Amino acid sequence: MTDTTITAAYYRGGRKFTVESTEARPPGAGEARIRIAYCGICGTDMHVFHGNMDARVGFERVIGHEMSGVVESVGEGVDNVAVGQKVVVRPLDHCGDCPACRAGHHHICHRLKFLGLDTDGAMQELWTVPAHTLHVLPDDLRLDHAALIEPVAVACHDVRLSGLAPGEDVVVIGGGPIGVLVAMVARAAGGKVLVSEVNPNRLAIAGRLGFDTVNPTEADLVAEVEARTGAKGADVVFEVSGSQAGVDAMTAVAATRGRIVMVAIHAKKPEIDLFRFFWRELRLIGARVYEPEDYDKAIALIAAGGIDADTIITDVSPLSEIQAAFEALDASPTAMKSLIKVGEIA
């Protein structure tokens, strides 16, 4: 056993992980190797667990991308990070040569590789990544909180693309982990936020986080939004539910010239009220992952205490217990964000 013999969790298909020893890959030119502290379980990871992404990830894959860690070693030519620095990985590797990259939209590259799905990820003690994907953290940022940077960056991207201005009325449709983070980032940007959610446990968490909430199966969401806004409607709507009901609600609650950000991934094509788009000159904004500035914003927000990380993180399990952690998260009606503690970092 060398000092680069590590423990890694492999997705093996059929809702199973195996935890095994392996040799960490040394960093090549332009790469850095990260000692992983924490790795959150993303909704996408849960899709992998459910077998929905087997064709993409295969059965030899280490998944995980919502991570935090410390630079362990660097390859030739790396000068943007130094050994010992706390970092997170922005898990996107672009081709640099497609129409999207040439237009400067690297994060929606036509041949984008998502680290931790298309390549191995962070559910291992040492992770070797392109150094350009790294963001350095403040020394005093807690590494468990830092594991929220990736999902908070998603929310920062969504809120940035919405063009939200202070004082505007916001409705977040869907109060799960991403919805609550979107709500927090929107509130930090000065939005007056209402969260619509059908799950009572999630409603309770959103309420504890200080948000006004509506359960649209029990109250009239449109009437509630009209009452709050003097019949104006919401200036910005985030559709995070991924449901037809959410898509119906998003057009119904939006003000004239309202902006609707499509945060949810709709695998099926829902029916959309295009007449309302015409009638109120609504705008729909597709949003995918994040750009570097969204990571910078997420790091600043978490460092400043703008995200209630201790309420969002509802479970922490060691890497050896990854199987139980996925099963528990899958079965829990109250969990928000589960972290895997991948390694000990002083």
Added chain:
Amino acid sequence: MTDTTITAAYYRGGRKFTVESTEARPPGAGEARIRIAYCGICGTDMHVFHGNMDARVGFERVIGHEMSGVVESVGEGVDNVAVGQKVVVRPLDHCGDCPACRAGHHHICHRLKFLGLDTDGAMQELWTVPAHTLHVLPDDLRLDHAALIEPVAVACHDVRLSGLAPGEDVVVIGGGPIGVLVAMVARAAGGKVLVSEVNPNRLAIAGRLGFDTVNPTEADLVAEVEARTGAKGADVVFEVSGSQAGVDAMTAVAATRGRIVMVAIHAKKPEIDLFRFFWRELRLIGARVYEPEDYDKAIALIAAGGIDADTIITDVSPLSEIQAAFEALDASPTAMKSLIKVGEIA
């Protein structure tokens, strides 16, 4: 018979107009009375003819809004126009007190009155309107061409909201009267325009107007757009077809961060590929009627010869023949814009 006894065409339901004598209403305070030269038949007027808007317009209504004329008289306090000036009416009367009006979006007022539908319109020799709706025309602008200003203003609004920049790739889905005008305005703004249309007669007209065209029932529209754009896709898409096929095409041909303007009125809710909105960060922009600056732009474009009015105007009939004109337009596969010559103006 006084000098204000006029001829007017009334929509009576059941695809029928009657042409009758009536007394013109004198202009009140803040109003002007316009001697109508020409009035085009809009798609909306054809909806009225088909009986689809009976509940809104009733059976005592003079319709028509795509007009040109000359100021005949003005009421008290009117100082923005003078008797004898050539004018067009921007046929929108807003309440001034709803959330949309308070936000400055008068054209999408929650209680908007559309002149010629919600009030009497221009298919009469003298038309009394709020003076704030008038735009003065250059003295040498032909009044038949000026009857195109309203639909050209729709196209100017669509193109302005798209944010089209010179050199960008544009696809117009649907090459009817509005589609062709959108294509012309987009070309005038520097766009590289492809028109997609299924009707061979309309394809031929678009071709005569100098546009590249595709018939998507005979060729692969997506492959054609990719070939023209180096696999990038269209920066701006105008959906003017009002069909599910058009809605499917709009997401398929759009580039990363492409803007899709919803020009068509979809009475039914189509299915929309929201995954593509996410994947390519597309934007959908609802567009309705026009704002004053769109009228200014339309007047300037037509005055400068930027719109091939003589190709667009395929028929001119006198007011006495309005019934036959609607029936002919309804039956014609080749007509683009039919004008009614309402009165003689020197």
